[in-house]
Amino acid sequence: MFEAKKAVSLFPTTLWLFQIPAEVHGRINAELKRKLNELIAAASDENHVGGWQTEHDLHTLPEMQELTVHFLNAVDDVLDAITTTNRNVKITGCWANIGPPGSGHDSHLHPNNFLSAVYYVSVPMGGHQITFWDPRHQTRIMAPPVNETNVTNSDYANMQVQEGMLILFPAWLVHSVPENAGNDTRISISFNINFTDFSDDISAPNWQPDLPTHPEG
Template sequence: MTNIKSLFATRLYHAPLSAHGAIDPGELENSCLVIADDDEAGQQWCEDQGYPGYTSYASLSDLPWRFPIFKDLVAVLDKHVAAFVQDLDFDLGDKTLKLEDIWINILPPGGIHTGHIHPHAVISGTTYVAMPEGASAIKFEDPRLAMMMAAPPRQKTAREELRQFVYVAPAVGDVLLWESWLRHEVPMNMAEEEERISVSFNYAWG
């Protein structure tokens, strides 16, 4: 009897943020825009690095302390991460996963965020604040891709779990979580005028 099964699964968590607590989307969006407008160090870093739009990644490490809306957001994210950890069957011993970084991303029309991973973290993720029509989906890459060598490409109709790249188009208020070694990118924002706004974060062990 033939038995074919999937091994070494890559898990992706996708849920409405509201499943574990209410966050006012308007207040969160306004806070992101106000912070971006005031953060001269972050603006300068983006200009120096050729980063399109704005990110607070290199300039503000204490958003939950500065802004109550981010403190509330982290409390909700903690619950989502706990649910994902349970699904992943992690054995954390007497430690827990704790927030390490949280930052704002504002991607203008035409902006991209090239492929990357999040070193030194266990779980990474993003919650979506503004996704205008034409805003980029997030693109995930099969972590085995470099080892496939002579493997032929997959058919266009291949099942999602067999594809080499998977695009996920989240809605405003969604949260995505993945293991931090999973390579991902944000293709070009094709919205005509509006910015794509998200809040990303890392959780570390210990």
């Protein structure tokens, strides 16, 4: 009887997690809450039902400048990790999500972007999760019973989040937000980025890609 020498994961879906230190995110979040309360007060009431979102240019506000610098540094880290030589990216959208108790967000993705991100301003207990869904729909066709769920046998993952946390993920990755079961409002900031000159610099057909050899192969 031979045992598997090792498990090899091909084509992993990678998310990048950052935590802005408390002394920094405390200041950023306090300023953001103050500004967002202003925006909420100025918005029409019907927009508040089941949650509320700002316009998609939030990153242009002075109150967002410090967080935006941290976000773009995190993007740089991701571009380093995937070793891309094209570093010309821009924020294509940024908005705040205001989620009162009972609100959630259905499954969705962020089309026509390369990376998406979410940053947490206010996280009540009971509203501290985001769900990511396995993009390989065909894996759901067989679901043998298991003793415990883990990343090898699940088609979704609930990630625990906290204030000051920044999660970057592929824009194509489907995600949702469970209902806020807490007593306070959940506040998060969403970002999208894309390559600045995608159509000119990247989109040409790639006729002869270099096929990688897996390091374990």
